Amino acid sequence: MPDNSKIATVVALDNVSKNYRLGDVTVPALTCVSFSIPRQRFAMIVGPSGSGKTTLLNLIGCIDAPSAGSLFVCGQDVAALSDNALTDFRARNIAFIFQTFNLFPVLSAFENVEYPLLLLGLKASERRERVTAVLEQVGLIDQRHHRPNQLSGGQRQRVAIARALVKAPEIVLADEPTANLDSHTGAAIIELMRKVQQEQAVSFIFSTHDPQLISHAEETYQIRDGELVDHRSEAS
Amino acid sequence: MMLLKIAFRNVLRNARRSLMTMSAVAVGFMAIALFGEFMAYITIGFQTTTVERTGHLSVFRTGYFDFGAGNPAAYGIADYPSVIRLIKEDPVLAPMLAVVTPSVTLFGIAGNFDIDASKTFFGVGIVPSDRDRMLQWDEYGMVRDRPPINSGLTDDNETEGVIGVGLARILGLCQALRIADCPQSPHPDATTVSSAPPPIDLAELTARDKTADQTDRSIPRIDLLAATAGGAPNVMSLTIAKAERQGVKELDDNFVAMHLHLAQQLLYGRGEHKAVGIVLQLKRSEDMASARARLGSLFKEKAQDLEVRDFTELQPQYNQVIGLFGAIFSFIALVMGVIVLFTVVNTMSMSVMERTDEIGTARAMGVRRQGIRRQFLLEGWMLGAIGATTGLILALIVATLVNRSGATWTPPGQAAAIPFRLLTSGVGHLIGSVWLGLVFIATLAALIPANRAARMTVVDALRHV
Numbered sequence: 240m241p242d243n244s245k246i247a248t249v250v251a252l253d254n255v256s257k258n259y260r261l262g263d264v265t266v267p268a269l270t271c272v273s274f275s276i277p278r279q280r281f282a283m284i285v286g287p288s289g290s291g292k293t294t295l296l297n298l299i300g301c302i303d304a305p306s307a308g309s310l311f312v313c314g315q316d317v318a319a320l321s322d323n324a325l326t327d328f329r330a331r332n333i334a335f336i337f338q339t340f341n342l343f344p345v346l347s348a349f350e351n352v353e354y355p356l357l358l359l360g361l362k363a364s365e366r367r368e369r370v371t372a373v374l375e376q377v378g379l380i381d382q383r384h385h386r387p388n389q390l391s392g393g394q395r396q397r398v399a400i401a402r403a404l405v406k407a408p409e410i411v412l413a414d415e416p417t418a419n420l421d422s423h424t425g426a427a428i429i430e431l432m433r434k435v436q437q438e439q440a441v442s443f444i445f446s447t448h449d450p451q452l453i454s455h456a457e458e459t460y461q462i463r464d465g466e467l468v469d470h471r472s473e474a475s
Numbered sequence: 476m477m478l479l480k481i482a483f484r485n486v487l488r489n490a491r492r493s494l495m496t497m498s499a500v501a502v503g504f505m506a507i508a509l510f511g512e513f514m515a516y517i518t519i520g521f522q523t524t525t526v527e528r529t530g531h532l533s534v535f536r537t538g539y540f541d542f543g544a545g546n547p548a549a550y551g552i553a554d555y556p557s558v559i560r561l562i563k564e565d566p567v568l569a570p571m572l573a574v575v576t577p578s579v580t581l582f583g584i585a586g587n588f589d590i591d592a593s594k595t596f597f598g599v600g601i602v603p604s605d606r607d608r609m610l611q612w613d614e615y616g617m618v619r620d621r622p623p624i625n626s627g628l629t630d631d632n633e634t635e636g637v638i639g640v641g642l643a644r645i646l647g648l649c650q651a652l653r654i655a656d657c658p659q660s661p662h663p664d665a666t667t668v669s670s671a672p673p674p675i676d677l678a679e680l681t682a683r684d685k686t687a688d689q690t691d692r693s694i695p696r697i698d699l700l701a702a703t704a705g706g707a708p709n710v711m712s713l714t715i716a717k718a719e720r721q722g723v724k725e726l727d728d729n730f731v732a733m734h735l736h737l738a739q740q741l742l743y744g745r746g747e748h749k750a751v752g753i754v755l756q757l758k759r760s761e762d763m764a765s766a767r768a769r770l771g772s773l774f775k776e777k778a779q780d781l782e783v784r785d786f787t788e789l790q791p792q793y794n795q796v797i798g799l800f801g802a803i804f805s806f807i808a809l810v811m812g813v814i815v816l817f818t819v820v821n822t823m824s825m826s827v828m829e830r831t832d833e834i835g836t837a838r839a840m841g842v843r844r845q846g847i848r849r850q851f852l853l854e855g856w857m858l859g860a861i862g863a864t865t866g867l868i869l870a871l872i873v874a875t876l877v878n879r880s881g882a883t884w885t886p887p888g889q890a891a892a893i894p895f896r897l898l899t900s901g902v903g904h905l906i907g908s909v910w911l912g913l914v915f916i917a918t919l920a921a922l923i924p925a926n927r928a929a930r931m932t933v934v935d936a937l938r939h940v
Binding site (some may be wrong): 322334346357 | 477480481484485488832833835836837838839840841842843844932933934937
């Protein structure tokens with residue numbers, strides 16, 4: 240039975256460690272990290288390269304498992320789930336926005352956004368309605384038939400945002416979402432994410448060292464050498 | 476549907492590589508299917524030419540098959556007309572039967588004493604009208620375009636016979652029989668014939684030879700010497716109606732076909748005339764097993780000391796030739812299957828490697844491992860299906876062109892060239908099996924890369940550059 244404080248937060252880590260093995264050597268990526276992220280916040284995990292930001296984001300995204308400690312995501316102890324159950328859990332609750340966009344090149348913008356809804360088994364009419372709405376929201380309805388290679392970097396990231404939001408997830412995880420964009424486009428993308436986060440009351444968790452993005456943070460978790468060294472919170 | 480759409484677009488993604496893979500499948504399909512069609516044509520063609528000459532089933536005295544060749548006379552079927560009547564009047568067998576006819580086989584020496592040439596012969600005694608009906612057998616429509624053929628004998632002329640071209644050559648009858656491509660004997664051709672009745676013993680034959688110069692020399696004839704069932708020598712004169720090439724040289728150099736009664740006279744002399752075998756030609760080959768079973772039970776019921784053999788036992792080369800073609804077909808299918816297997820494995824492995832980050836993305840978004848596996852299997856299936864379907868269309872075109880080309884060839888054991896054709900009707904199960912087999916191999920080949928893709932960890936896949 241999860242405790243209520245873990246349900247009130249979207250993510251709760253308790254003494255989470257993550258080690259990798261490189262040959263015979265064990266390399267610690269995270270060491271006894273404990274913190275929680277409140278729901279519906281614009282949260283940033285920040286730190287220098289190699290500090291463990293991406294590892295932490297992977298754990299929260301349930302695409303990697305901690306070596307030690309407990310992790311609750313959306314009130315669910317993820318260690319208790321089988322591989323298939325964890326995959327289904329991700330399909331329902333977690334969405335990703337990647338630094339390199341990671342759109343499927345053989346699918347159009349519309350189809351890329353529709354893809355997560357297929358995994359949820361939604362009817363075609365509902366899928367069409369939701370995809371159209373979210374593409375309008377990110378301003379790409381006119382480019383819906385374009386393949387990723389026919390879109391600019393900013394447009395691709397908008398498609399990725401639409402794809403993340405279309406299934407109305409609990410959490411959107413974004414790993415360096417502005418790293419491959421120029422500052423002007425990056426700012427526009429940040430504005431867009433901020434806007435939809437407020438409209439849809441979804442929890443955004445970023446891994447970044449982009450000051451432009453960090454300036455919008457409501458929660459900031461500073462990671463260094465695999466340890467949480469600072470946490471700042473702005474009043475909501 | 477989306478899965479299919481994604482699979483199709485991924486197949487087209489690296490068009491050149493997919494085209495090469497599908498070409499390999501298509502070529503594999505064509506090779507197997509076209510050879511299979513050729514083999515099917517050979518099989519039914521060979522069956523047709525065998526059945527039209529030897530029938531489907533032959534009834535012998537028990538033991539003839541194993542021992543009778545050395546002494547056919549000893550294994551004769553007495554009162555064979557009543558056995559034939561028994562077969563023809565059986566309500567189970569009657570609807571299956573096309574021809575039921577007696578036959579006699581015998582061995583002896585054929586001589587043309589005008590040039591002092593002689594040769595051992597293998598003789599068959601037939602009922603000409605029955606044999607002519609047998610030669611019209613065409614269950615598969617194989618010989619409908621062929622000019623009608625017949626035994627060359629008639630029921631009302633018991634002294635005529637047909638011999639192999641080889642025997643005609645050895646006995647110096649090429650010129651008399653007007654045989655093309657037949658080397659002349661150093662001896663003069665024999666053109667002696669007797670208008671008198673056939674001789675019944677050597678002394679009479681010798682006496683007749685002495686007067687040969689005074690007889691009609693325009694009709695070729697030979698003399699046949701055989702041992703009767705009792706062991707006594709017997710000689711008959713045979714007028715040669717024509718010479719026919721036999722497919723095998725040994726047979727061509729020995730073959731003599733004659734009227735049943737003449738053969739019986741040679742073999743049984745003045746004794747009871749028997750048949751060595753009773754040949755049954757069925758309307759449909761598929762009835763062979765049931766007809767054979769029925770004959771067995773019929774003979775048992777009537778206490779007849781008879782056995783039944785089918786044409787594959789009497790003509791062992793039939794199964795040997797079909798087996799040879801079957802082995803070649805299996806070898807081609809195996810080689811093509813291996814080529815398709817490795818080509819698809821290679822293509823799908825490249826595809827998995829190139830799309831590792833997409834696999835990671837899909838897994839992160841909530842696609843199960845089975846979903847990843849299914850996606851790549853579907854792509855392997857699609858490569859196989861498109862390739863095999865293309866091969867099917869091309870094979871049909873090639874088969875049509877070949878069948879209209881007018882090409883001919885001489886199959887093993889045949890004397891004359893026949894059209895080179897590929898059987899395109901009645902081979903649905905062959906085409907279907909080849910299509911399914913290659914698509915299955917292509918799908919199976921995709922399983923190894925698909926499993927590799929499904930086993931990837933999400934983080935490692937996303938980290939892949």
